[in-house]
Amino acid sequence: MNAFAEATTPAVFLDRDGVINVDRGYVSRWSEFEFLPGAVSGLAALQELGYRLVIVTNQSGIGRGYYSEGDFALLSTQLIDHLRDAGVSLTAIYHCPHHPTEAQGGYRQTCACRKPAPGMLLRGLQDWSLDPARCVLVGDKPSDIAAGEAAGIGRLFQVTAHEARYPAEAVSDLSQVVRRLKTV
Numbered sequence: 001m002n003a004f005a006e007a008t009t010p011a012v013f014l015d016r017d018g019v020i021n022v023d024r025g026y027v028s029r030w031s032e033f034e035f036l037p038g039a040v041s042g043l044a045a046l047q048e049l050g051y052r053l054v055i056v057t058n059q060s061g062i063g064r065g066y067y068s069e070g071d072f073a074l075l076s077t078q079l080i081d082h083l084r085d086a087g088v089s090l091t092a093i094y095h096c097p098h099h100p101t102e103a104q105g106g107y108r109q110t111c112a113c114r115k116p117a118p119g120m121l122l123r124g125l126q127d128w129s130l131d132p133a134r135c136v137l138v139g140d141k142p143s144d145i146a147a148g149e150a151a152g153i154g155r156l157f158q159v160t161a162h163e164a165r166y167p168a169e170a171v172s173d174l175s176q177v178v179r180r181l182k183t184v
C-alpha cells in the first residue's frame with residue numbers, strides 16, 4: 001500500500017479526433033477544428049470530478065507529409081488556449097507522427113506509440129505517476145480501446161453509434177462518459 005500513489009489524481013486519456021472534435025480526417029488547422037457537442041462541457045465536468053485530462057492522438061498526417069510537427073504544435077496551443085478560456089486545463093498532449101507503411105523517411109516505422117500500441121498511454125502513466133486501474137480512456141476507434149486495454153486502463157469508453165469493442169462501454173459523447181462515471 002502506497003499512500004502517496006493512492007493520493008495522486010487519476011487521469012482520463014482522451015483520443016482527440018472523433019472524441020473532442022469532429023474527425024474530418026487529418027485535421028491540422030484551428031479553422032478545421034470543430035468541437036463535438038458536449039465536448040468542452042464534458043471536459044470541464046471530468047476535471048471537476050478530479051481527473052487530469054491527457055490527450056493521446058495518432059497523427060500520421062505528420063509522417064505522411066500532410067502537415068508538419070509545427071502545424072500540430074500550433075493547433076495544440078490553440079486548443080489549450082481555447083480550453084483554458086473555458087476553465088479547462090489539459091495536463092498533456094501525446095501524439096504519434098509515425099506510420100508503418102505510409103509515412104516518409106524516419107517517420108516510416110513500426111513504433112511503440114501508434115495506437116493500438118499502448119506507448120503513449122504508458123508514457124503518460126509514467127510521466128504523471130498514474131495508477132492505470134484508476135484511469136479512464138475515451139476513444140472512438142477499436143484501436144483506441146485496444147491501446148487502453150493493453151495499458152491496463154481501468155475503464156474504457158468508446159464514442160460510437162454502434163457496438164463498442166469489448167470491453168469498452170459504448171457512449172454517444174463525452175457528457176455521457178461523465179454521467180456514467182458519476183453513477184458508479
Ligand SMILES: [Mg+2]
Pocket residue numbers: 015016017018019023139140141
Ligand atoms: Mg479518433
Ligand SMILES: [Zn+2]
Pocket residue numbers: 096097098111112113114
Ligand atoms: Zn509512433
